[in-house]
């Protein structure tokens with residue numbers, strides 16, 4: 001006979017069953033390229049948001065979820081606050097992105113504001129200005145590994161305190177696992193006692209279709225470097241699952257890479273189609289790992305001039 005042993009009444013360590021659960025929403029904000037996606041990945045412990053060296057590659061709101069002990073952290077990653085102005089002025093895309101940031105910040109329990117340690121510019125100030133008054137904000141001084149003179153950090157942190165009443169200051173390097181663990185502990189105290197929103201093992205509430213688009217986009221930007229403007233995007237045209245031969249999963253995915261000019265099309269395709277082939281192969285390999293499936297991936301490139309200015313089209317591409 002199996003018996004479930006009850007914990008001793010005077011158990012010294014509170015367990016996940018006895019301690020109240022905490023759960024809350026956290027927004028990671030900051031100007032482009034400060035390391036928001038890298039931080040989110042470190043906190044969630046899995047590649048959810050896609051990082052790249054290119055600024056402004058995080059366009060969608062991405063939710064990362066970490067469950068540690070009795071607490072569930074639900075991260076809402078916001079797009080890079082757009083300070084770039086094109087020759088045509090602020091585009092519809094930029095306006096949509098800024099609206100997203102403001103609506104996210106209204107909802108969260110805690111704002112994690114990321115800057116590069118020792119630096120604070122106009123772009124950073126513009127993001128900070130979007131935080132509603134009274135919302136607790138942690139200042140993350142990221143890329144600490146790049147700071148040569150640590151002694152200069154203390155006066156800088158003091159000057160930051162004069163700009164805004166930050167709840168706490170956390171200098172760290174998003175690339176270090178220990179730092180991410182320490183940050184989770186700091187964040188925990190700001191989350192309300194309430195039931196978890198998601199299952200314990202959830203890491204993202206984004207669909208596989210969304211993740212497929214993100215993966216292709218990451219390969220596109222990584223393999224084209226700085227040659228391709230950030231207005232290029234990826235649209236998933238087909239996302240079908242069919243029964244595989246040996247009982248495994250088999251997915252058929254077709255995607256279109258949308259660029260603004262003919263010249264950009266050439267960049268994506270490369271000499272004799274070499275680059276497009278590589279984007280496809282690398283994306284497929286990673287998607288097969290991510291979905292634990294055999295993947296058939298078809299990629300197309302199309303030119304849609306001025307798509308970033310077209311509100312209706314933006315909507316159909318999923319940027320609301």
Ligand SMILES: Nc1nc2c(ncn2[C@@H]2O[C@H](COP(=O)(O)OP(=O)(O)OP(=O)(O)O)[C@@H](O)[C@H]2O)c(=O)[nH]1
Nearest residue numbers: 032033034035036037038055056058080143173174
């Ligand atoms: N040395 C160092 N580099 C970092 C650190 N954190 C992030 N980076 C690098 O900074 C670059 C930008 O990082 P991302 O995480 O993509 O930045 P982001 O803020 O999400 O950028 P957007 O998507 O443009 O908003 C990448 O090349 C990262 O590898 C860090 O702690 N130390």
